[in-house]
Structures are given as structure tokens and as C-alpha cells.
Amino acid sequence: MRIAKNDIPVRIDVPGATARQEVDFGDATGYGKIGGEYFSLGAGTDIAPLLQGLKNNLCQAPHWGYMLQGKLTVTYEDGTSEVLNTGDLFYWPPGHTVKVEKDAEVILFSPQKEHGEVIDHMLHKMSN
Numbered sequence: 001m002r003i004a005k006n007d008i009p010v011r012i013d014v015p016g017a018t019a020r021q022e023v024d025f026g027d028a029t030g031y032g033k034i035g036g037e038y039f040s041l042g043a044g045t046d047i048a049p050l051l052q053g054l055k056n057n058l059c060q061a062p063h064w065g066y067m068l069q070g071k072l073t074v075t076y077e078d079g080t081s082e083v084l085n086t087g088d089l090f091y092w093p094p095g096h097t098v099k100v101e102k103d104a105e106v107i108l109f110s111p112q113k114e115h116g117e118v119i120d121h122m123l124h125k126m127s128n
Helices: 112-127
Strands: 002-004 010-014 017-020 034-041 063-076 081-085 088-092 096-111
Touching: 002 081, 034 112, 081 088, 096 112
Parallel strands: none
Antiparallel strands: 002 088, 010 017, 034 096, 063 081, 063 088, 063 096
16 A cells, blocks of 8 residues: 555644545554664665565565655565655555665655564575
8 A cells, every 4th residue: 555645644744744544545553663774775686586485476565665765566475566766654464575766765664573574584595
């Protein structure tokens, strides 16, 4: 699920301050501590090969984040996909993969245990 900044509903709009809030933006029930992550990803990066061997060959950690710059496509377990661009706020549920279309800088907030396991798996795949 992605939403562009200007599509996030404005809750407060006064001189010098605007607050936007999208409610029900993902569910963190059942997860422990959250890690903050900053990813720099080059155009053409496709993480699908590094996810091989995980459940359904997909990342099984949810992520909340913000696209600082770039363009990427996220594909979900059900086969749907969406394109994210600079300035988009997003939530990716477990069961996804990512391909970078244009150099990207991305901030993620993810359950650290679950995403740590995915990153460890990717590192193992890269070392083979």
C-alpha cells in the first residue's frame, strides 16, 4: 500500500504547520522491537534471487517507510504490484519482493527480528 504525500489527509493546517495522517496504515500486532533502516539501492537491483529459499521466495517481514528519492516496484504474494516514487509513504505486508527502477534512497521501519532474519538469509545467498 502506497500513498503520495499530497493524498495523505490533512488533519491540521495552520500558518507554519501542516500535519497529515493516514490511519490504519498496516498492523504491527504480534511483532516486537522495530528497527529503523536506510537503504541506498541502485537502478536494476532485484532482490528476488536473494529471497529464494524463504517462504514463497518472498520477504516475510512487514515494512513501513518513505521514498526519499527514486522509483521502485514492489510485487506482492498475490501477484499484484505497485510503483513507488519519490515522496511516497508506504506499507508492505509480509510476502513481497522489490525491484529498483531508478536509483533509490528508502527509509524503512521493520520488525528487527523478522527483517534481520531476511537480511541474514540475503547475506548468506550473496556469499555463495
